[in-house]
Amino acid sequence: ATATAGSGKLEPTTTALIELLLRVQSTALRALGPDGFDPKRYVDLPLSTDARAAAAALPSPDKPPPSRAEMERYLARYFGAAGSDLVPAAAELADFEAEPRGFLPRVRSRAARAWALEVHALWRRLARRVARGVAERPERHTLLPLPRGVVVPGSRFREVYYWDSYWIVRGLLVSKMYHSATDTVLNLVHLVQKYGFVPNGARSYYINRSQPPLLSSMVLEVYEATGDVKFVREALPPLLKEHSFWTSEIHSVAIRDNRGHVHNLSRYQAKWNKPRPESATIDKELASKINSTADKEKLYRQIASTAESGWDFSSRWMRNSTDMTTLATTYILPVDLNTFLFKMERDIASFAKLIGDNATSEKFLEASKARHIAIDSILWNSEMEQWLDYWLPTDGDCQQGVYQWRFGSQNRNTFVSNFIPLWLNAHHSGSGQFADTAKSDRVVSSLQKSGLLRAAGIATSPRNTGQQWDFPNGWPPLQHLIAEGLLHSGSKEAARLAEDIATRWVRTNYGAYKATGKMHEKYDVETCGKSGGGGEYKPQTGFGWTNGVVLSFLEEFGWPEHKGIDCSRRGGVSLAG
Numbered sequence: 123a124t125a126t127a128g129s130g131k132l133e134p135t136t137t138a139l140i141e142l143l144l145r146v147q148s149t150a151l152r153a154l155g156p157d158g159f160d161p162k163r164y165v166d167l168p169l170s171t172d173a174r175a176a177a178a179a180l181p182s183p184d185k186p187p188p189s190r191a192e193m194e195r196y197l198a199r200y201f202g203a204a205g206s207d208l209v210p211a212a213a214e215l216a217d218f219e220a221e222p223r224g225f226l227p228r229v230r231s232r233a234a235r236a237w238a239l240e241v242h243a244l245w246r247r248l249a250r251r252v253a254r255g256v257a258e259r260p261e262r263h264t265l266l267p268l269p270r271g272v273v274v275p276g277s278r279f280r281e282v283y284y285w286d287s288y289w290i291v292r293g294l295l296v297s298k299m300y301h302s303a304t305d306t307v308l309n310l311v312h313l314v315q316k317y318g319f320v321p322n323g324a325r326s327y328y329i330n331r332s333q334p335p336l337l338s339s340m341v342l343e344v345y346e347a348t349g350d351v352k353f354v355r356e357a358l359p360p361l362l363k364e365h366s367f368w369t370s371e372i373h374s375v376a377i378r379d380n381r382g383h384v385h386n387l388s389r390y391q392a393k394w395n396k397p398r399p400e401s402a403t404i405d406k407e408l409a410s411k412i413n414s415t416a417d418k419e420k421l422y423r424q425i426a427s428t429a430e431s432g433w434d435f436s437s438r439w440m441r442n443s444t445d446m447t448t449l450a451t452t453y454i455l456p457v458d459l460n461t462f463l464f465k466m467e468r469d470i471a472s473f474a475k476l477i478g479d480n481a482t483s484e485k486f487l488e489a490s491k492a493r494h495i496a497i498d499s500i501l502w503n504s505e506m507e508q509w510l511d512y513w514l515p516t517d518g519d520c521q522q523g524v525y526q527w528r529f530g531s532q533n534r535n536t537f538v539s540n541f542i543p544l545w546l547n548a549h550h551s552g553s554g555q556f557a558d559t560a561k562s563d564r565v566v567s568s569l570q571k572s573g574l575l576r577a578a579g580i581a582t583s584p585r586n587t588g589q590q591w592d593f594p595n596g597w598p599p600l601q602h603l604i605a606e607g608l609l610h611s612g613s614k615e616a617a618r619l620a621e622d623i624a625t626r627w628v629r630t631n632y633g634a635y636k637a638t639g640k641m642h643e644k645y646d647v648e649t650c651g652k653s654g655g656g657g658e659y660k661p662q663t664g665f666g667w668t669n670g671v672v673l674s675f676l677e678e679f680g681w682p683e684h685k686g687i688d689c690s691r692r693g694g695v696s697l698a699g
């Protein structure tokens with residue numbers, strides 16, 4: 123059973139548990155107060171006894187809240203600790219070696235190499251196995267059982283996440299951990315087989331939405347490293363299913379350009395109109411500013427759809443950047459989502475060809491060509507030399523299911539996502555290039571003038587809104603997508619810029635690691651060695667995609683013997699154009 127459209131029903135086995143955990147969550151907030159309160163902890167608690175007994179022992183909302191000590195006693199009596207249903211599995215990482223043969227051959231600086239080996243060793247800390255009891259008694263766990271070993275992002279992100287896994291896979295491959303990388307992908311393949319798409323993360327409360335679709339890219343990376351055709355054969359049918367999830371029903375939008383041609387592009391949209399269980403107390407507080415139930419449900423859908431984008435939260439999705447109730451994600455045709463889908467279509471075409479299914483290969487090549495034309499017709503802005511998110515009208519101005527493209531509906535604000543199509547150049551060179559060298563050069567020059575390139579990396583946007591996917595935060599996946607794209611854009615200047623971004627990013631990661639002993643999920647791009655902040659939860663460490671991006675940059679660009687790695691060094695070339 124999968125989440126049903128619209129209202130947001132969960133699997134019957136876990137609905138009762140989530141309802142109980144939501145009651146526990148709001149009781150805990152009353153008992154412990156808002157300081158340092160993380161609502162996710164409570165929906166991650168595995169039940170250790172009978173649900174009815176746990177429900178009966180919970181004070182009702184009209185009674186005074188329990189004391190802190192009573193609350194903790196209650197939790198210990200009826201639940202295991204959050205995350206205790208995932209077993210640390212360092213010992214089971216059979217393909218981990220302290221210094222694998224051929225590891226980062228171009229990293230020659232002693233300091234850089236010693237640190238890279240420490241980052242590599244972090245895979246052991248992030249390795250988990252889902253405890254056997256999860257599959258045996260699913261009604262006691264919000265955790266979804268997975269057949270193979272997993273690598274998690276870290277800290278409060280105790281479970282597998284969809285798009286994080288792409289950079290985890292990239293890092294595992296640098297670490298020569300081919301088996302672990304393959305397992306990571308096969309777990310996601312298993313989720314598609316079960317749910318028809320990859321959920322946001324491996325929790326039952328995440329199955330109402332997905333995340334940026336990078337599964338085909340993971341399959342490609344693993345195949346390129348292992349040459350395992352059987353693996354591709356296994357992954358292809360689920361990829362076809364995933365493609366149809368993203369290109370049909372609520373995700374698909376038809377739009378007519380000003381020459382009368384109709385195009386199909388995709389958008390983020392969750393099947394959920396309630397508070398996100400992992401952040402229910404926060405969502406309810408936000409919705410308390412709104413009166414009608416129907417409008418609250420609309421807001422909840424926008425919130426969950428924004429989580430599907432991976433950019434939760436950002437001014438990118440808001441009509442008014444200071445007011446979260448103006449989130450309008452389902453009305454936006456996003457540049458990055460359609461970039462990833464173009465890549466998925468090209469990847470599927472290659473996989474189908476590889477296994478001799480020429481008809482599927484042709485079909486997906488055609489689909490990718492159509493999406494390329496759609497992206498260039500609807501999202502490209504030749505004046506700004508960027509691809510821009512397109513905002514659909516909210517007033518239902520849509521004839522027979524087809525919107526009319528309007529000048530002025532592209533979002534002219536700058537976001538790093540406006541440059542993400544450059545990434546496609548890293549994966550299809552020559553005549554198959556997404557943007558030719560001349561166009562890429564113009565985009566690169568637009569990026570240099572954008573104000574996004576800062577002392578310690580690329581900012582997510584130029585606006586400081588307090589949201590975590592805005593200034594001054596720089597996120598590992600975004601650095602990597604842009605640097606890889608620049609490196610393969612065809613000009614020496616773009617390649618130099620790619621290396622400069624990677625250098626600044628590696629230094630800031632190193633500086634923060636030396637200061638805190640940790641790898642962080644995001645960084646402040648204004649200051650070398652400073653981690654990021656903002657948003658609805660405390661900044662997290664660990665951290666899966668961060669480690670993957672650093673290892674990947676070190677593999678791609680190396681680190682010469684005399685190149686300084688600490689924050690006292692300045693970037694190689696000037697970032698401004």
Ligand SMILES: OC[C@H]1O[C@H](O[C@H]2O[C@H](CO)[C@@H](O)[C@H](O)[C@H]2O)[C@H](O)[C@@H](O)[C@@H]1O
Pocket residue numbers: 162275279283285286322323398400401429430432433434435643659
């Ligand atoms: O608990 C709040 C939200 O947390 C997640 O989002 C953030 O962390 C993820 C894991 O690193 C990352 O994939 C995402 O891009 C981050 O914004 C979660 O994915 C959200 O669904 C959740 O509501």
